Structure formats: structure tokens, C-alpha cells
Amino acid sequence: VILPRGSAALPTGLSKHRIEALADGIFAVAMTLLVLDIKMPESVTYATNADVWRRLAGLEHAVASYVISFFMLSVYWIGHHVQFHFIERADRGLLWINLYLLLCICLVPFTTDLVGDNVHLHAPALLYGTNLLLIAAAFFGQLAYLQRHRHLTAPDFGHVLGALRRRVRFLAFLPLVSMAMAFYSPRLALYLYLSLPLLSLIPSRFNRLPAPHAHGQEDRS
Amino acid sequence: VILPRGSAALPTGLSKHRIEALADGIFAVAMTLLVLDIKMPESVTYATNADVWRRLAGLEHAVASYVISFFMLSVYWIGHHVQFHFIERADRGLLWINLYLLLCICLVPFTTDLVGDNVHLHAPALLYGTNLLLIAAAFFGQLAYLQRHRHLTAPDFGHVLGALRRRVRFLAFLPLVSMAMAFYSPRLALYLYLSLPLLSLIPSRFNRLPAPHAHGQEDRS
Amino acid sequence: VILPRGSAALPTGLSKHRIEALADGIFAVAMTLLVLDIKMPESVTYATNADVWRRLAGLEHAVASYVISFFMLSVYWIGHHVQFHFIERADRGLLWINLYLLLCICLVPFTTDLVGDNVHLHAPALLYGTNLLLIAAAFFGQLAYLQRHRHLTAPDFGHVLGALRRRVRFLAFLPLVSMAMAFYSPRLALYLYLSLPLLSLIPSRFNRLPAPHAHGQEDRS
Amino acid sequence: VILPRGSAALPTGLSKHRIEALADGIFAVAMTLLVLDIKMPESVTYATNADVWRRLAGLEHAVASYVISFFMLSVYWIGHHVQFHFIERADRGLLWINLYLLLCICLVPFTTDLVGDNVHLHAPALLYGTNLLLIAAAFFGQLAYLQRHRHLTAPDFGHVLGALRRRVRFLAFLPLVSMAMAFYSPRLALYLYLSLPLLSLIPSRFNRLPAPHAHGQEDRS
Numbered sequence: 098v099i100l101p102r103g104s105a106a107l108p109t110g111l112s113k114h115r116i117e118a119l120a121d122g123i124f125a126v127a128m129t130l131l132v133l134d135i136k137m138p139e140s141v142t143y144a145t146n147a148d149v150w151r152r153l154a155g156l157e158h159a160v161a162s163y164v165i166s167f168f169m170l171s172v173y174w175i176g177h178h179v180q181f182h183f184i185e186r187a188d189r190g191l192l193w194i195n196l197y198l199l200l201c202i203c204l205v206p207f208t209t210d211l212v213g214d215n216v217h218l219h220a221p222a223l224l225y226g227t228n229l230l231l232i233a234a235a236f237f238g239q240l241a242y243l244q245r246h247r248h249l250t251a252p253d254f255g256h257v258l259g260a261l262r263r264r265v266r267f268l269a270f271l272p273l274v275s276m277a278m279a280f281y282s283p284r285l286a287l288y289l290y291l292s293l294p295l296l297s298l299i300p301s302r303f304n305r306l307p308a309p310h311a312h313g314q315e316d317r318s
Numbered sequence: 319v320i321l322p323r324g325s326a327a328l329p330t331g332l333s334k335h336r337i338e339a340l341a342d343g344i345f346a347v348a349m350t351l352l353v354l355d356i357k358m359p360e361s362v363t364y365a366t367n368a369d370v371w372r373r374l375a376g377l378e379h380a381v382a383s384y385v386i387s388f389f390m391l392s393v394y395w396i397g398h399h400v401q402f403h404f405i406e407r408a409d410r411g412l413l414w415i416n417l418y419l420l421l422c423i424c425l426v427p428f429t430t431d432l433v434g435d436n437v438h439l440h441a442p443a444l445l446y447g448t449n450l451l452l453i454a455a456a457f458f459g460q461l462a463y464l465q466r467h468r469h470l471t472a473p474d475f476g477h478v479l480g481a482l483r484r485r486v487r488f489l490a491f492l493p494l495v496s497m498a499m500a501f502y503s504p505r506l507a508l509y510l511y512l513s514l515p516l517l518s519l520i521p522s523r524f525n526r527l528p529a530p531h532a533h534g535q536e537d538r539s
Numbered sequence: 540v541i542l543p544r545g546s547a548a549l550p551t552g553l554s555k556h557r558i559e560a561l562a563d564g565i566f567a568v569a570m571t572l573l574v575l576d577i578k579m580p581e582s583v584t585y586a587t588n589a590d591v592w593r594r595l596a597g598l599e600h601a602v603a604s605y606v607i608s609f610f611m612l613s614v615y616w617i618g619h620h621v622q623f624h625f626i627e628r629a630d631r632g633l634l635w636i637n638l639y640l641l642l643c644i645c646l647v648p649f650t651t652d653l654v655g656d657n658v659h660l661h662a663p664a665l666l667y668g669t670n671l672l673l674i675a676a677a678f679f680g681q682l683a684y685l686q687r688h689r690h691l692t693a694p695d696f697g698h699v700l701g702a703l704r705r706r707v708r709f710l711a712f713l714p715l716v717s718m719a720m721a722f723y724s725p726r727l728a729l730y731l732y733l734s735l736p737l738l739s740l741i742p743s744r745f746n747r748l749p750a751p752h753a754h755g756q757e758d759r760s
Numbered sequence: 761v762i763l764p765r766g767s768a769a770l771p772t773g774l775s776k777h778r779i780e781a782l783a784d785g786i787f788a789v790a791m792t793l794l795v796l797d798i799k800m801p802e803s804v805t806y807a808t809n810a811d812v813w814r815r816l817a818g819l820e821h822a823v824a825s826y827v828i829s830f831f832m833l834s835v836y837w838i839g840h841h842v843q844f845h846f847i848e849r850a851d852r853g854l855l856w857i858n859l860y861l862l863l864c865i866c867l868v869p870f871t872t873d874l875v876g877d878n879v880h881l882h883a884p885a886l887l888y889g890t891n892l893l894l895i896a897a898a899f900f901g902q903l904a905y906l907q908r909h910r911h912l913t914a915p916d917f918g919h920v921l922g923a924l925r926r927r928v929r930f931l932a933f934l935p936l937v938s939m940a941m942a943f944y945s946p947r948l949a950l951y952l953y954l955s956l957p958l959l960s961l962i963p964s965r966f967n968r969l970p971a972p973h974a975h976g977q978e979d980r981s
Contacts, residue, residue: 115784115841121336122564122788125343129351130792132424146441149432153445164421171417175410178336189838196834200827203795211812220809224816342557343785346564350572353645367662370653374666385642392638396631399557563778567785571793574866584877591874591883606863613859617852620778 111187116195123199124174130206131163131170158287162213165290166205172293173202173232176268180239180261183254191249194242198235204228212287222279222286226272233269240265268293332408337416344420345395351427352384352391379508383434386511387426393514394423394453397489401460401482404475412470415463419456425449433508443500443507447493454490461486489514553629558637565641566616572648573605573612600729604655607732608647614735615644615674618710622681622703625696633691636684640677646670654729664721664728668714675711682707710735774850779858786862787837793869794826794833821950825876828953829868835956836865836895839931843902843924846917854912857905861898867891875950885942885949889935896932903928931956 143149177198184191208228211221240262243250271293279286364370398419405412429449432442461483464471492514500507585591619640626633650670653663682704685692713735721728806812840861847854871891874884903925906913934956942949 111841111845115780115844117336118339118781118784119788119837121339122343122567122785123792125340125564126347126568126789126792128420129344129347129424129427130796132428133351142435143439143441146439149436149439149441149445167417167421167424171414171421174340174417175413178332178413181336182332192838192841193834196830196837199791200830200834203792203830206792207795214805215812218806218809218812220806220812224812338557339560342560343564343788346561346785347568347789349641350565350568350645350648353649354572363656364660364662367660370657370660370662370666388638388642388645392635392642395561395638396634399553399634402557403553559778560781563781564785567782568789570862571786571789571866571869574870575793585881585883588881588883591878591881591887595887609859609863609866613856613863616782616859617855620774620855623778624774 111189111192113181113184113187116187116192117181120174120177120195120199123202124170124177127202127206128167128170131166131209133206158216159213162209162216162287165287166209169229169290169293170202170205172268173236176236176264180236180243183251183257183261184243184249185251186249188246188249190242190246191239194235194239198232198239201228201231201235205232212283216284216287219279219283219286222283223276226276226279226286229272230269233265233272236265236268237262332410332413334402334405334408337408337413338402341395341398341416341420344423345391345398348423348427349388349391352387352430354427379437380434383430383437383508386508387430390450390511390514391423391426393489394457397457397485401457401464404472404478404482405464405470406472407470409467409470411463411467412460415456415460419453419460422449422452422456437505437508440500440504440507443504444497447497447500447507450493451490454486454493457486457489458483553631553634555623555626555629558629558634559623562616562619562637562641565644566612566619569644569648570609570612573608573651575648600658601655604651604658604729607729608651611671611732611735612644612647614710615678618678618706622678622685625693625699625703626685626691627693628691630688630691632684632688633681636677636681640674640681643670643673643677654725658726658729661721661725661728664725665718668718668721668728671714672711675707675714678707678710679704774852774855776844776847776850779850779855780844783837783840783858783862786865787833787840790865790869791830791833794829794872796869821879822876825872825879825950828950829872832892832953832956833865833868835931836899839899839927843899843906846914846920846924847906847912848914849912851909851912853905853909854902857898857902861895861902864891864894864898879947879950882942882946882949885946886939889939889942889949892935893932896928896935899928899931900925 143152205228208221208225212225215221240258243254244258247254271290275286275289278289364373426449429442429446433446436442461479464475465479468475492511496507496510499510585594647670650663650667654667657663682700685696686700689696713732717728717731720731806815868891871884871888875888878884903921906917907921910917934953938949938952941952
């Protein structure tokens with residue numbers, strides 16, 4: 098019997114594709130479940146068009162929290178995609194960090210629902226912010242883990258680590274501001290999150306990632 | 319630290335497979351959730367067979383809107399598949415266009431439900447049409463983005479761009495006609511959508527796409 | 540501009556992987572949704588252990604229809620897997636046949652729920668049988684389509700076509716027998732489906748498929 | 761017509777990727793559905809922040825059972841990932857073992873819900889333990905099947921078989937202890953499961969797997 102190489106002791110060559118597939122699946126289901134929160138009362142038949150428009154107007158906060166959570170999940174999914182772009186293989190530690198991340202992702206439809214129905218209270222806003230902070234912690238944890246386990250990463254990971262970390266720091270900063278603001282106005286605290294996707298559309302120091310060298314050259318050939 | 323190549327500043331070699339996987343997942347969940355809209359009242363035990371048939375007959379519009387939405391999502395999924403056939407890599411802009419598309423796809427079960435339960439009103443038909451127009455806009459946006467970022471596409475993208483654009487134009491034309499018709503008869507406006515899948519089965523100028531060269535030759539060898 | 544090769548006029552090299560991914564996603568969601576049908580009344584807290592056991596005993600038909608539908612979906616998924624093993628590329632026609640198949644697959648949780656709650660009536664059993672017949676028709680259609688479009692298949696498709704067709708014929712035969720039996724006893728008609736997974740475990744002329752040559756040799760090298 | 765090689769008579773080269781994709785999809789949906797069990801009453805608008813906190817405190821067991829089931833599913837998913845790391849191709853028998861495993865995985869949200877709502881009774885704890893035992897049986901069955909069908913496995917499967925089997929034995933041991941404990945305290949029986957993920961974080965003889973040789977060398981090159 099061949100003994101493990103050290104205390105880590107797991108197949109070093111575990112493919113990263115299955116954790117990507119599980120993550121994509123969970124993001125897909127969580128994003129689709131979000132919309133269930135804005136569902137009208139089931140199988141209601143309305144009498145007039147005005148009733149429909151009035152009911153839709155009453156869904157403003159539900160729709161807003163849906164759009165915001167969808168964009169937050171989009172930001173996290175892109176973040177996951179970009180971090181895994183620089184990962185070449187997985188080990189048990191990396192899998193567990195990702196499963197913790199996915200646990201927190203699965204909670205987003207729940208906290209979103211709570212915020213959307215209670216935009217007049219700060220407690221749901223605090224809970225929502227905590228959920229997002231736990232997600233940011235997972236991304237921090239993954240970067241820290243990769244830094245200490247460089248054999249899992251692509252050679253150019255070192256060049257982008259700083260940029261990736263600045264980005265995650267911003268992901269943690271926003272919920273903190275929003276949670277503080279929730280004591281003043283829970284509604285403003287909710288809409289503040291919209292600044293994140295907007296910001297990430299603008300090229301800034303937060304989303305400036307050096308192009309990976311190995312991959313980049315491969316593309317040009 | 320290596321600086322980004324320009325203002326776009328993201329890994330140029332981001333694989334397109336994960337956005338395909340996320341899209342396939344969201345389409346799969348949205349398509350399966352559609353059927354929840356035609357669910358009978360939960361755990362009802364019927365007294366006679368006649369009761370079952372009568373109840374099913376009462377579901378006519380729910381079943382019709384289910385079938386129509388499933389076919390619309392099928393048309394969009396095939397459109398996504400064909401457009402990505404000519405894409406070779408992704409960047410942040412392309413990811414965001416796709417996430418906007420998926421946001422609109424996730425809303426389809428919601429607007430379908432509203433239409434299926436209220437086939438006597440034009441307001442749900444307008445909402446449904448708007449949802450489909452927003453989807454068509456995403457496809458337009460993707461084509462426009464790819465045209466300006468040719469390094470993301472396969473070399474034969476230029477040859478099929480015209481055909482792809484004609485097809486998307488038709489995707490936008492149909493909801494406009496249906497929305498206009500909704501003021502006259504919401505029911506007719508709903509059934510009009512059935513013409514799209516039917517049309518796409520008939521070879522016409524709308525679905526005539528030149529065979530991609532690189533791939534085509536590969537296939538023949 | 541390069542013109543399409545004929546009236547079919549679609550990229551001939553469309554990859555088969557995305558339709559496999561969509562199918563796997565829809566099968567996964569449909570299989571998981573099945574279990575929602577046996578859910579106990581939501582968030583009920585029972586007073587005694589005896590209450591729990593009694594409630595569970597009352598779920599017999601719901602559990603039976605869950606297990607049967609899960610196995611039927613398993614049989615279909617394996618059938619899809621085996622047929623696609625001999626497919627090398629996709630075209631628009633093949634995509635549409637598969638989307639029709641997936642439309643019928645998505646209906647299974649709905650008809651299963653109806654059967655599980657009304658095991659004393661033949662109407663739900665007829666509806667369930669019809670659903671399964673529509674699925675068998677999709678598999679027949681796919682084989683017929685592949686026979687007329689051999690450029691989509693692996694070279695050894697011709698050798699297995701007979702065996703694949705016999706298998707699908709059996710998939711259509713079983714619901715017909717079950718539907719006839721439903722007029723005599725809907726309960727027996729339900730349990731009859733259990734014979735299919737059992738039969739497919741026994742090596743018989745129905746599941747005897749020649750090993751594909753090209754792949755087989757590749758495996759041995 | 762070429763005849764099958766033996767009584768097994770199925771394409772020997774069936775790819776393992778589709779069963780991995782189906783499993784990832786089902787795990788993803790099951791994990792996300794778990795959170796539905798801790799959903800607050802739908803669309804409730806609370807009057808004060810204190811109401812929200814009080815309601816959340818009342819969800820303690822629902823949240824605990826959510827976290828525990830998510831971790832159990834994570835342990836199973838990692839186990840599936842690791843076992844499939846040593847599998848190179850699939851046959852019909854392996855597919856059926858996996859579909860049986862997935863049937864049991866899909867039941868986890870149901871039994872979790874029952875446990876979370878009835879932490880004062882031992883009947884739900886017994887049911888939950890049985891569910892987990894049925895899952896452990898699937899993993900045992902897969903190892904036994906692979907041992908008798910070595911042509912499906914990677915060459916180094918023999919070296920890790922002992923370690924894999926010890927791990928599965930522990931997966932079966934824990935529910936047995938928990939079920940015995942349920943007669944004394946159902947609550948303790950529930951929290952006992954938390955020891956499994958904790959244990960799997962500690963490198964021990966249970967999670968010490970030799971690195972696969974072929975893959976390992978490939979990684980180093």
C-alpha cells in the first residue's frame with residue numbers, strides 16, 4: 098500500500114471541473130428560486146387590468162430585492178469564475194471552502210425574501226448584510242488557502258493575487274456600509290447594493306485584473 | 319506586477335464553458351418550474367374520473383401557456399447555443415450580457431403564470447411581451463458586443479452575423495405584434511407565439527445559417 | 540457570403556454537449572421535484588411518534604409513485620445516455636426532438652402527483668400512461684431521425700440500431716398494457732411499471748446492445 | 761450484426777461524465793431545496809424588528825437541520841467525487857447503483873424537514889438515520905461493484921480501495937449511533953451528525969487516501 102505524501106493526504110490531482118459544475122448548478126437554482134419570491138398569490142385570476150397593474154406596483158420592493166440579489170449572485174458567480182480561472186486542481190480543503198461558500202449562496206433567496214417583504218425594518222437588512230459578509234469571507238478564505246497551497250494554482254496566480262484581494266475587500270466593504278445605513282433607512286441600505294454591479298461595469302482599480310500570461314499567449318497563437 | 323493590456327483589463331482567455339453551464343442550468347430549472355404553474359391544487363383526491371377530466375379541461379390556458387413558454391425558452395436556448403457556437407472565449411462584458419439575459423429568462427415562469435391565469439386581460443399579455451422583448455434585446459446586445467470584440471469570436475463569425483441578426487430581429491418582431499393584438503384579443507395574442515416554433519421548423523430565410531467553415535471541415539475529415 | 544449547403548442550412552458541427560447538459564439539468568430537477576409530491580403538510584409539528592408513523596403509512600401511494608417515477612426517469616435517462624453515446628454531432632432537428640422529449644419529461648412530476656393522490660381512479664392512470672407514451676414517441680422519433688441523418692451518428696450506429704429500436708418498442712408497450720389494466724385496477728396499473736426497472740436489470744434481448752467498435756477498441760488500447 | 765461480448769452486453773465505453781453531471785445537478789438542487797424548509801411563512805410582513813428576531817430564534821432547529829443536512833450532502837458529494845476520481849468508464853450496473861444513490865439523496869430534504877420540525881420525537885430521527893444508512897449502502901455497493909469490475913477503474917484503484925472502504929464504514933457507523941441515541945434524546949441525535957464534517961476536516965486514518973499515481977505524475981509534469 099502506498100502511503101499519502103503528507104498530512105494533507107488526498108488525491109492531489111482531483112479535477113476542479115466537478116466543483117465548478119456543482120457551483121454552477123447551485124448558482125443556477127438559487128438565481129431561479131429568487132423569482133419565486135415575487136410570485137403573485139397562486140393562480141389568482143384578476144377582474145380588471147387595473148387590478149393587475151396595482152398588484153404589480155405593490156411588488157416594487159419584491160422586484161427590487163429580486164434584481165439586487167440576482168446581481169449580487171452574478172457578481173459572486175463572476176468572482177468564482179475568475180478565481181477558478183487561476184486554479185488548476187482541487188484538494189479536500191479547497192472543496193470544503195467552496196461548499197461553505199455554496200451553503201451561504203443557498204441562503205440568499207431566504208434573506209432576500211425577508212428583506213423584500215420587510216423594507217421598513219432594519220433587522221432583515223442586518224441579516225442580509227451578514228449573509229453577504231459570510232460570502233465575502235469564503236472568497237477571502239479561498240484566496241488565503243490558495244496562497245498557502247500554490248501547487249493548486251496556475252503559475253500567474255501570484256501576479257493577480259493583489260488585484261483579486263482588493264476586489265474581495267470591496268465585496269466585504271459594501272455590506273458593512275449598507276448595514277450601518279440600515280439603522281438610518283433600511284430602504285436606502287437595500288438600494289445601496291445596486292452600486293456594486295454598476296461599479297463593476299466601470300473599469301476601475303477594483304476590476305483591473307492582469308491578463309494571465311500562459312492563457313493569454315495560448316489564445317493569441 | 320503586470321498591468322492590464324487596456325481599459326477592458328480582464329483575463330482574455332476566460333473559458334466560455336462556465337457561462338454555458340450556468341445558462342444550461344438556469345434554462346433547465348426555468349423550464350421545469352414552468353410546469354409548477356399547471357399543478358393541480360396540492361394533494362387533492364378526486365371522487366370520480368369525471369372530476370379529474372373536468373379539472374384538466376379547466377387547465378386549458380395553463381397548459382397552453384406552459385407549452386408556449388417551454389417552446390419560447392427552447393427557441394432562446396437554441397439561439398444561445400448557436401451564438402455560442404461562434405464564440406471562442408469570454409470576457410467580463412460578455413458575462414454581464416449573459417447574466418442580464420438569464421435574469422430575464424428567470425422571469426419567464428412568473429409572467430407565464432400571470433398570462434395563464436388571466437387570459438381575459440391584456441395587462442398580463444403586455445407584461446409577457448415586454449419580458450420577451452427584454453430577452454430579444456439581450457441577444458441583440460450580444461451580437462453587437464461580439465461585432466465590436468471580434469477577438470472573442472470564431473473566424474467565420476463575420477459570415478453568419480447577418481443571418482444571426484435577421485433571426486434575432488424576428489424574435490423581437492413577434493412580441494410587438496402579439497402586444498398590439500392583445501388589445502383586441504389577449505387569447506389570440508397568446509396563441510400567436512405558437513407561430514414562432516412552427517416557423518423555426520420550416521427552413522426559411524430566418525433560420526438559414528451558413529455552415530461554419532473551420533468546424534465544417536473538421537467534421538468532414 | 541457563403542451559402543448553406545442545402546435546405547437544412549444550420550451549422551453541421553453543433554456540439555452535442557450542450558443538449559446533454561440541458562437534458563442532465565432537466566432530469567436532475569424533475570427527479571428532485573418528484574419528492575416534493577410526498578412532502579408532508581408544511582412545518583407540521585407532530586404530538587407523538589405514533590402520529591408520525593401513521594402519517595407516513597398514509598403516504599404509501601405517494602412514496603410508491605415517487606419511487607416508480609424516479610425509476611422511469613432513470614430508465615429514460617439511461618436510454619438518452621446510450622442513444623447519445625452513438626451520436627457525434629447535433630443539428631437543429633435533433634435539438635428540437637430533444638426539447639420535445641424534455642417537455643414531456645418535465646410533465647412527469649405533474650402526472651405522478653395526480654396518480655399518487657388518486658390511486659382509486661383510472662383517469663390519472665390513463666394520463667400518466669399517455670405521458671410515458673409521448674416520451675417513448677420522442678425516443679422513436681430520435682432513432683428515425685438519426686437513421687435518415689447518418690452523418691450525425693458514430694460509424695457503428697447501424698449495428699446497434701435494431702437493438703435500440705427493440706428497447707424503445709418495449710418502453711411504449713408497457714404503458715399500453717398499464718393503461719388497459721387501469722380500467723380493471725388503477726393500483727395494479729401503477730405497480731406494473733415496477734416491472735420495467737426490474738426487467739432492465741435482467742440481461743435479456745431487450746437490453747442487449749452490441750459494444751460500439753470504435754469506442755471499444757479505444758478503451759482497450 | 762455484431763453480437764455483444766457477454767451477458768453484460770452494453771457499450772463498455774459509456775462515458776462517466778454524464779452520470780457525474782446528473783449527480784452534480786441533483787446534489788445542487790437538493791442542497792438548494794433544503795433551504796426552503798427554513799423559509800418563513802410566505803410574504804409575511806413583520807411589525808417590529810423584535811418580531812423578526814423572535815421568529816428567527818424560533819427557527820433554531822430548522823436552521824440546525826439545514827446546516828447539518830447541507831454538510832451531510834457535502835460529505836456525500838465529496839465521497840462521490842473521490843470515488844469517481846478512480847473510475848474511468850461506466851456500464852449499466854454502475855449507472856443503476858448511482859441512480860439508486862441519487863434516489864436516496866433526493867429524499868434528504870424530505871427527512872430533514874421532518875427532523876427539523878419534530879426535534880422532540882425519535883421517529884423522525886430514526887427515519888433520517890435510515891435515509892443516511894441507505895446512502896451509505898449505495899457507496900458500499902459501488903465499491904463492491906468496482907472491485908468485481910476492475911476494467912471500469914483506474915489502475916491505482918486497488919491501492920486506495922481499503923481507505924475508501926474504511927471511510928464508507930464510518931459513514932454507516934454514525935447514523936447507527938445517532939439512531940440509538942434518538943431513543944434517549946432526539947436533539948442530541950441530530951447534533952451528533954455535526955461530528956462527521958468536523959472529523960473529516962481533521963486529517964485522520966479515515967480521510968487518508970494515497971495519491972493516485974498516474975494522475976499525480978501527470979500533474980507534476
